[in-house]
Amino acid sequence: MPSTSFPVPSKFPLGPPAAVCGSGETLGPAPRAGGTMKSAEEEHCGYAPSSLGPGLPLATAHPALPAPCHDLQTAVPDISAVVAASHPAAYGAMGDGGPAGYFLPSSHVRPGGAPALESPRIEITSYLGLPPGSGQLLPDVEAEGVLPGPRRPPPTATLSLPGLEAYRDPAGLSPASSLSSRSCNSEASSYESNYSYPYASPQTSPWQSPCVSPKTTDPEDGFPRGLGACGLLGSPRHSPSASPRTSVTEESWLGPRGSRPSSPCNKRKYGLDGRQPACSPQPSPAPSPHGSPRVSVTDDTWLGDTTQYASSAIVAAINALSTDGSLDLGDGVPTKARRTALDHAPAGALKVEPAGEDLGTTPPASDAPPEEFAAFQHVRKGAFCEQFLAVPQQPYQWARPRSPAPYASPTLPALDWQLPSHSGPYELRIEVQPKSHHRAHYETEGSRGAVKASAGGHPSVQLHGYGESEPLTLQLFIGTADDRLLRPHAFYQVHRITGKTVSTTSHEAILSNTKVLEIPLLPENNMRAIIDCAGVLKLRNSDIELRKGETDIGRKNTRVRLVFRVHIPQPDGRTLSLQVASNPIECSQRSAQELPLVEKQSTASCPVVGGKRMVLSGHNFLQDSKVIFVEKAPDGHHIWEMEAKTDRDLCKPNSLVVEIPPFRNQRITSPVQVNFYVCNGKRKRSQYQHFTYLPANVPIIKTEPTDDYEPALTCGPASQGLGPLPKPCYGQQLAMPPDPGACLAAGFPPCPPRSSVMPPPPSASPKLHDLSPAHYGKGMASPGHDPLRLQRPAGGAFVGQEAPRPVGVHPGSPQQPQ
DNA sequence: GGTCTGGAACGATTG
DNA sequence: TCCAATCGTTCCAGA
Numbered sequence: 001m002p003s004t005s006f007p008v009p010s011k012f013p014l015g016p017p018a019a020v021c022g023s024g025e026t027l028g029p030a031p032r033a034g035g036t037m038k039s040a041e042e043e044h045c046g047y048a049p050s051s052l053g054p055g056l057p058l059a060t061a062h063p064a065l066p067a068p069c070h071d072l073q074t075a076v077p078d079i080s081a082v083v084a085a086s087h088p089a090a091y092g093a094m095g096d097g098g099p100a101g102y103f104l105p106s107s108h109v110r111p112g113g114a115p116a117l118e119s120p121r122i123e124i125t126s127y128l129g130l131p132p133g134s135g136q137l138l139p140d141v142e143a144e145g146v147l148p149g150p151r152r153p154p155p156t157a158t159l160s161l162p163g164l165e166a167y168r169d170p171a172g173l174s175p176a177s178s179l180s181s182r183s184c185n186s187e188a189s190s191y192e193s194n195y196s197y198p199y200a201s202p203q204t205s206p207w208q209s210p211c212v213s214p215k216t217t218d219p220e221d222g223f224p225r226g227l228g229a230c231g232l233l234g235s236p237r238h239s240p241s242a243s244p245r246t247s248v249t250e251e252s253w254l255g256p257r258g259s260r261p262s263s264p265c266n267k268r269k270y271g272l273d274g275r276q277p278a279c280s281p282q283p284s285p286a287p288s289p290h291g292s293p294r295v296s297v298t299d300d301t302w303l304g305d306t307t308q309y310a311s312s313a314i315v316a317a318i319n320a321l322s323t324d325g326s327l328d329l330g331d332g333v334p335t336k337a338r339r340t341a342l343d344h345a346p347a348g349a350l351k352v353e354p355a356g357e358d359l360g361t362t363p364p365a366s367d368a369p370p371e372e373f374a375a376f377q378h379v380r381k382g383a384f385c386e387q388f389l390a391v392p393q394q395p396y397q398w399a400r401p402r403s404p405a406p407y408a409s410p411t412l413p414a415l416d417w418q419l420p421s422h423s424g425p426y427e428l429r430i431e432v433q434p435k436s437h438h439r440a441h442y443e444t445e446g447s448r449g450a451v452k453a454s455a456g457g458h459p460s461v462q463l464h465g466y467g468e469s470e471p472l473t474l475q476l477f478i479g480t481a482d483d484r485l486l487r488p489h490a491f492y493q494v495h496r497i498t499g500k501t502v503s504t505t506s507h508e509a510i511l512s513n514t515k516v517l518e519i520p521l522l523p524e525n526n527m528r529a530i531i532d533c534a535g536v537l538k539l540r541n542s543d544i545e546l547r548k549g550e551t552d553i554g555r556k557n558t559r560v561r562l563v564f565r566v567h568i569p570q571p572d573g574r575t576l577s578l579q580v581a582s583n584p585i586e587c588s589q590r591s592a593q594e595l596p597l598v599e600k601q602s603t604a605s606c607p608v609v610g611g612k613r614m615v616l617s618g619h620n621f622l623q624d625s626k627v628i629f630v631e632k633a634p635d636g637h638h639i640w641e642m643e644a645k646t647d648r649d650l651c652k653p654n655s656l657v658v659e660i661p662p663f664r665n666q667r668i669t670s671p672v673q674v675n676f677y678v679c680n681g682k683r684k685r686s687q688y689q690h691f692t693y694l695p696a697n698v699p700i701i702k703t704e705p706t707d708d709y710e711p712a713l714t715c716g717p718a719s720q721g722l723g724p725l726p727k728p729c730y731g732q733q734l735a736m737p738p739d740p741g742a743c744l745a746a747g748f749p750p751c752p753p754r755s756s757v758m759p760p761p762p763s764a765s766p767k768l769h770d771l772s773p774a775h776y777g778k779g780m781a782s783p784g785h786d787p788l789r790l791q792r793p794a795g796g797a798f799v800g801q802e803a804p805r806p807v808g809v810h811p812g813s814p815q816q817p818q
Numbered sequence: 819g820g821t822c823t824g825g826a827a828c829g830a831t832t833g
Numbered sequence: 834t835c836c837a838a839t840c841g842t843t844c845c846a847g848a
């Protein structure tokens with residue numbers, strides 16, 4: 001398709017040629033993952049620190065191991081410090097006072113020649129030690145061969161695995177699909193998951209306390225949530241050597257699939273909270289409705305155990321390693337999945353894509369911070385053993401010219417990195433938000449068209465503040481819309497729409513198993529793009545849940561966000577990456593028709609006395625709809641619930657008028673954040689909405705809640721992702737302040753969202769707490785600097801990547817409050 | 819004829 | 834174990 005030929009900035013700074021992790025050492029006959037892996041895994045599970053000594057040089061551990069992985073998983077405090085000191089400019093975060101935002105280094109060389117970070121992860125990445133003879137590497141190598149010299153990573157560095165570009169995991173047939181195993185990978189499956197854990201201080205940061213914490217010898221302790229509780233030990237996966245595929249393969253993979261796919265091979269028990277009973281360390285008194293197992297992790301998070309995260313990540317990586325990357329795509333692949341995989345160009349065919357597009361194909365320089373993270377992500381996603389089955393990708397489109405896609409650089413931030421929407425003069429803004437509902441289509445269905453805007457037409461995105469003549473590329477992918485940090489959605493992929501009605505050129509790419517639409521941002525169009533070429537594809541839950549390392553469950557996990565990114569080359573050679581996410585979009589036919597949805601609320605705060613009227617705008621409101629105000633304890637338990645009076649006479653399908661109930665405590669001295677949701681009946685509840693009760697003696701100057709208590713409100717349009725008014729509790733989005741000055745951690749995890757789920761103590765200011773100078777170090781301490789710059793914890797770790805996730809996670813899912 | 823849509827059937831899961 | 838509610842996925846039909 002011609003779509004692939006849109007202008008691409010020739011000068012786009014890709015950063016240095018993807019350097020091979022480990023100082024360019026060839027992957028060569030790296031230690032066979034198999035044996036090593038198992039060992040590592042066992043050690044990990046057993047928390048045997050011996051082999052994971054922080055002092056083990058990455059390169060030494062495994063030549064092919066991307067240093068990045070270490071950084072990410074670095075749980076060792078001192079390592080964090082090293083990172084900070086070693087990559088001052090890498091993220092444009094420190095000292096240069098340059099524009100804030102996520103900057104890619106122009107060079108991967110560490111100032112001062114600081115050695116690559118060392119970390120236990122080495123074991124994990126050793127996965128790169130794919131079978132020396134594995135043909136999996138060939139595709140990439142070949143592809144790399146055609147890459148432009150400068151950007152062409154050393155062949156040895158290119159590690160492409162079959163299906164890497166695919167969405168599905170052919171190898172994911174592991175019983176891993178079982179809850180237990182999945183849980184184990186929960187965090188691991190997505191390192192970002194690690195961020196979803198609340199942490200009170202750098203000291204408690206999971207990253208600083210390597211899950212690998214030798215001190216934690218008890219699996220239960222180490223993996224309270226997923227690993228231990230979920231039966232890591234009992235999971236087939238626990239023993240890499242044991243082929244987990246057996247059951248899966250026979251049952252659902254190889255077995256003929258009926259027209260109606262059965263659920264994951266292993267009957268998964270979903271709780272209302274989407275949690276697996278067996279895996280739940282401790283039944284939460286307050287059922288958490290989220291449909292994501294990862295959420296369950298948060299439950300533990302509440303418990304304050306953070307060491308598990310890093311460990312989980314490692315475990316995940318190990319799991320990834322345990323996955324036989326050499327698996328034949330056609331083996332053990334669900335009928336449907338296999339079909340799609342085979343129908344389309346094999347991995348090799350996709351290699352025509354710039355190597356950079358696949359963060360995992362090209363091991364980044366061991367000393368490049370950004371890449372390290374990317375690499376880590378890669379690991380976490382199981383990129384090294386890509387077990388994703390190919391999804392219809394219109395292989396023919398991949399034949400696009402091998403233009404130097406600027407964003408293709410593996411040094412670009414991973415898709416699950418949290419980036420700011422604006423920095424310095426630049427601001428990426430969603431001018432027109434997509435409709436709150438968009439029925440996604442299955443592979444078995446025809447396209448259901450492009451996502452549309454509420455008022456008709458299509459969403460549009462514009463990059464403000466860019467005055468260069470070079471066009472840029474806007475990336476679009478489907479992200480999550482739950483309380484956790486934004487990341488690519490496991491069950492949805494963006495679908496490129498073509499046809500007469502589509503005016504916007506686009507082209508597909510795969511980044512870390514996530515399909516990304518690349519759309520040109522042209523100066524002649526004021527750097528504005530009409531997104532009329534993006535549809536949403538729903539992947540079968542059974543397929544994705546079987547994916548190795550996948551911890552999320554698809555059931556009731558039907559909300560997504562359109563995530564846009566743009567990478568702006570800077571004069572100094574670095575790249576500024578901005579990201580903005582749309583409002584949540586409900587993609588389920590049923591949910592869209594039945595679940596009440598609150599899009600706007602006329603007010604977000606009110607004195608404790610209540611009595612004030614609030615108008616809710618949204619969908620599916622009924623006369624019988626109830627509006628329940630809830631105050632949650634830090635552990636997620638509801639400590640107060642009150643049904644608000646609704647004016648049935650004024651109730652309309654799209655609007656609801658309620659009278660704010662008085663707060664339980666009329667003597668509060670500081671704002672208290674609570675939540676409310678609309679309930680149409682059992683299991684038919686809207687997302688939690690933020691609401692703040694103000695002390696009775698506090699005059700209401702404005703309806704917007706204070707910055708400290710109403711992140712959702714503080715995040716104005718600029719923050720994108722949240723409507724003009726309080727939106728549901730979307731952790732990550734909430735973490736992005738609309739104004740640089742509002743939150744130094746703009747765009748980065750450091751700004752833990754005050755999720756309704758985890759309401760801060762009434763007297764405490766979550767924001768202040770989390771953004772304390774000590775916590776975010778320079779970023780916070782340098783008022784004169786651009787607050788948007790990537791911040792790092794005091795320890796020097798890159799907050800954006802290493803900081804634990806904001807608290808977005810909680811026992812209760814926004815989807816199904818209680 | 820192909821794409822887009824809305825609706826609903828069917829089977830699995832959940833409580 | 835049974836049953837109803839719920840949900841995911843597929844299929845159908847009309848625009």
